[in-house]
Every structure is written in C-alpha cells, then in structure tokens.
Amino acid sequence: MKPLHGKVALVAGATRGAGRGIAVELGAAGATVYVTGRTTRTQRSEYNRPETIEETAELVYHEGGRGIAVQVDHLDPEQVQALIARIEKEQGRLDILVNDVWGAEHLAQWNVPMWEHSLERGLRMLRLAVDTHLITSHFALPLLTRSKNGLVVEITDGTAEYNSTNYRLSMFYDLAKMSVVRMAKSLAHELLPYSCTAVAVTPGWMRSEIMLDHFGVTEENWRDATVKEPHFIISETPRFVGRAxxxxxxxxxxxRWNGHSVSSGGLAQVYGFCDLDGSQPDCWRYLVEVQDAGKPANASGYR
Structure with a gap:
C-alpha cells in the first residue's frame, strides 16, 4: 500500500517546475492529484512556454498515481470556486493543498530600485504570487478542513530565516516570496482548531525547465552550466522538493511542522529521501556558508 493511497491532492500551479515535481511525487506515493495551470495543449499562458498540465497529469499516471488536469487561472475566483466544487463532487474530499502558483519570472527586474522597476510588472508579480494563493485557499480550505490532518503547503523561494536577513534581488520579488512564508504562519494559526497543518516549503536552486533553458543545458548535461555559474553545482531537480x-x-x-518554514534539503535530512541522482543537496546552508561568503564553488559536504 502506497502511503498516500486514497488521499486527494490539489497542486495549484503544476504546469512545470516545482509544481510538476510535487504532483509527480504525490502521485508516486499513491495520491489522486488535481494539477492546475493556465497552459494546455491548445492554449498557452502569458509565459508562452511549451509545458502543459496534460503532460504533468500523464507523468503522475506514469508514476502510479492518478493525475487530473484542469485548466484554471487562479486569479479568477469563479474558476477556482468551480475547481473546488468539481473536486468535492468527484472525490468528496481534499486532503492536501499545495499552493505553488507563481508564473512571474519574466516580470522581475533584478537589482533595480523599486522606483525604477516597472510598477505595472511589479504589481502583476505580487498578484500572481500572493492573490492566487489567497483566492485558492479561500475556496479550498472549507473542503480541506473536513479531512482530519489536512495539509496545506505554501511553496516559496527561501526560508524565513534566509529571507529575513537577505535582500532577494528585487523589492517586489522579496515581498512576494516573504508574503508566502507569512501565509503559512497565519494559516497554521487558523487551521489549528481543525487539526490541519500549514507549512512553507522552499526548494533550493532548482533545475526547472526555465532554469535549464536559461543556461542552455538539459537535465542530462546540467553540469555544463557550472562553466557559466559555478555555484549551480548545488542545484536540484524539481522532484527533490516533490519528495519533500x-x-x-x-x-x-x-x-510538528505547523507554521514552520522548511527547505527540501532540510527535510531530506529528517526524512531520508534523496534527489534523483541519490544526493541530498542542502542549498540554503550552501548559500550562506559558501556562495554568500565569497568562497569558490564546491558542493562537497553539501550534497
């Protein structure tokens, strides 16, 4: 019996990257997984990327779970409400909610003062990162709280500890990612009477489809990217945060994790899982002790 057999999960924002990796690993553990996003085989989002929610659902099936693709714009309350109504009708329950909606890399202007940053792009980033999570939780939590021990996972970039002491390259990006950490903290308080848990989880430096394209490599030859960026040696696949x-x-x-901010690498030390290559990259410790400290790239002892 797989550990999540009989469980129903919603991974909001599962078209690619962390969302896809999480959906696939929940499926591998036996869950029925609703995978949502804006890009389908017949329609692309503003990202204009080739990955689709149908592909993610097929990968879930391939790993032994049940993947159900539903096109949803999580900024549209009516679409989200209809999604939750469908899950309730088809499954009668929701055990796991993963808020992973993001879709805003193309909007960020890195290391640009906020008064020079495009206001339109910055506010759009906040809407995609924050409003989507709030809208989804608003409609999903009444169903999730019916399941004892329901779990909400807020996916962000950076732990609370790291983000509270470091500037994240853009005020808008900084606000977006720290807001998600705070959401988990607040939800932990509100979910406590219902015996449910909320956790903020961050991957490390993730080899998403977009990141691989940025460096002009594939998963098979990703180490070639270290010629351009040596610290990429600490990177991990999206399946690593999925296993977390x-x-x-x-x-x-x-x-025991209610309200906490944790990382894929930190959870690997607790639960004993590994990335696809058998390693356990501890990115956030590496960033502090090696990259931010100005030391040469060397992942020895960090993966």
Missing part, C-alpha cells in the same frame, strides 16, 4: 512535500503528506506527525 510527499514526505510531509505521509507523515502522521506532520503537525
């Missing part, structure tokens, strides 16, 4: 979320979802004592 699956470990949380399968933990009968997951309430």
């Amino acid at each position: 979320v699956a470990a949380l979802a399968g933990d009968p004592e997951v309430a």
